[in-house]
Every structure is written in C-alpha cells, then in structure tokens.
Amino acid sequence: xxxxxxxxxxxxxxxxxxxxxxxxxxxxxxxxxxxxxxxxxxxxxxxxxxxxxxxxxxxxxxxxxxxxxxxxxxxxxxxxxxxxxxxxxxxxxxxxxxxxxxxxxxxx
Amino acid sequence: xxxxxxxxxxxxxxxxxxxxxxxxxxxxxxxxxxxxxxxxxxxxxxxxxxxxxxxxxxxxxxxxxxxxxxxxxxxxxxxxxxxxxxxxxxxxxxxxxxxxxxxxxxxxxxxxxxxxxxx
Numbered sequence: 001x002x003x004x005x006x007x008x009x010x011x012x013x014x015x016x017x018x019x020x021x022x023x024x025x026x027x028x029x030x031x032x033x034x035x036x037x038x039x040x041x042x043x044x045x046x047x048x049x050x051x052x053x054x055x056x057x058x059x060x061x062x063x064x065x066x067x068x069x070x071x072x073x074x075x076x077x078x079x080x081x082x083x084x085x086x087x088x089x090x091x092x093x094x095x096x097x098x099x100x101x102x103x104x105x106x107x108x
Numbered sequence: 109x110x111x112x113x114x115x116x117x118x119x120x121x122x123x124x125x126x127x128x129x130x131x132x133x134x135x136x137x138x139x140x141x142x143x144x145x146x147x148x149x150x151x152x153x154x155x156x157x158x159x160x161x162x163x164x165x166x167x168x169x170x171x172x173x174x175x176x177x178x179x180x181x182x183x184x185x186x187x188x189x190x191x192x193x194x195x196x197x198x199x200x201x202x203x204x205x206x207x208x209x210x211x212x213x214x215x216x217x218x219x220x221x222x223x224x225x226x227x
Contacts (some may be wrong), residue, residue: 001170001171007145025193031211033214034211035153035214037139037153042203042217042218042219043145043153043203043205043214043218044215045213045214045215048212048213048215049211054215061155084152086153087214088153088155088214092212095167096155096167096169097143097154097155097158097169098153098155099145099152099153100152100153101152102153
C-alpha cells in the first residue's frame with residue numbers, strides 16, 4: 001500500500017525556520033496537503049494543493065513540492081507553532097487518501 | 109458557517125455493535141465529500157474512507173475495508189460510521205471531515221468521537 005514518509009520529530013529555536021518533509025512516490029502526480037494538530041484538538045489544514053495557504057493561516061507557513069518530496073516550511077517559528085504536522089496525498093489512481101506518519105515540531 | 113457536529117463518546121464491550129454520527133450544517137451536504145479519520149491513542153491520523161452523499165459513492169482504505177461501514181442520511185445531513193463487532197483495537201478518536209472537491213483537502217473537521225472498547 002502507498003505510504004508517505006515524514007521525520008518523527010523536528011526541533012527548532014524560536015525565530016528560526018522549521019522544515020518538515022514528506023516523501024512519496026506519487027507526489028509528482030498528486031497534491032500534498034498539510035495539517036496542524038495541537039493536543040486535544042482536531043486537525044486543521046495549513047497548506048493545500050502543495051503551496052496554497054488557506055485564509056486565516058499565518059504567512060509564516062509555506063509549502064512546496066519537488067519530485068517525490070513535499071516540504072512544509074514555517075518561518076520565524078513561535079511557541080504557538082508547537083504541534084504535530086501531517087501531510088496527506090493520494091495514491092496513483094486517486095482512489096485512496098493517505099496521511100504521513102506525522103512530525104512533532106518542538107520549539108526549544 | 110460550516111459545522112460538523114459528532115455524536116458523543118462511547119464505551120463498549122468487545123463484540124458489540126456501534127454507529128457514530130456526524131451532522132453537517134452550513135453548506136450543501138449532498139455535493140461535498142465526507143471522510144472518516146481514525147486516531148488511536150498517542151498515534152497519527154489514518155484515513156478510513158470517504159463517501160459522496162449525493163450518490164453514496166464510497167471508498168474505503170484497504171486497511172478498513174470490511175471492518176467498518178460508512179453511510180449517510182441526506183434527509184438529515186448526517187454521515188455515519190459503524191461497526192458490527194467491535195474489538196479492543198478499535199479504541200480511538202474518530203473524526204469526520206468535509207472535502208469540497210477532488211483537489212481539495214479536508215477543510216472542515218468535526219470535534220471527534222472517542223470510542224473506548226474494553227471488557
């Protein structure tokens with residue numbers, strides 16, 4: 001079955017830039033989406049269609065995709081950005097959706 | 109305002125059946141996909157399946173095919189997730205979420221329903 005691979009954890013100091021990657025063989029053919037989930041809350045989309053930022057999402061969040069890797073970049077990281085981040089995409093035939101395993105962002 | 113309101117927490121025994129719900133409001137229910145996502149305690153998100161209410165076209169993750177049933181009642185703008193025989197390993201929080209179109213993410217989420225299965 002199709003899998004998306006993320007690093008389990010990323011740690012950065014406040015004000016630095018955090019980059020979270022998501023690798024998958026079908027990413028050249030399908031969009032990547034990124035969700036933020038804080039403890040006890042439902043997930044929230046922060047990037048759609050590889051790089052689009054939904055209204056209300058801070059400009060510090062950006063996304064890109066190249067080849068088989070999509071990347072979520074958080075510039076000027078703040079304490080409030082500490083959360084789990086998940087990528088999501090589709091399999092080859094766009095029949096099944098898949099989430100990555102999630103990355104815990106720690107703000108030191 | 110789009111809202112997805114899920115039914116409350118459940119405590120069940122292994123072997124029991126269960127149907128949880130997700131009531132939608134604030135948009136045209138029939139023409140937006142509704143998906144279900146599992147999150148086991150301390151673990152990540154898992155896509156279970158998605159249904160298109162207008163024609164009940166349903167797609168299941170291979171991991172959940174045959175294990176759960178996803179359905180809708182368009183007359184009350186409600187989606188359902190059901191089990192015929194629960195296992196302890198079904199203990200998790202279940203989220204419903206709305207997807208507007210084929211190139212869209214899950215834009216709106218329910219608050220989650222915690223299902224605990226224990227003897």
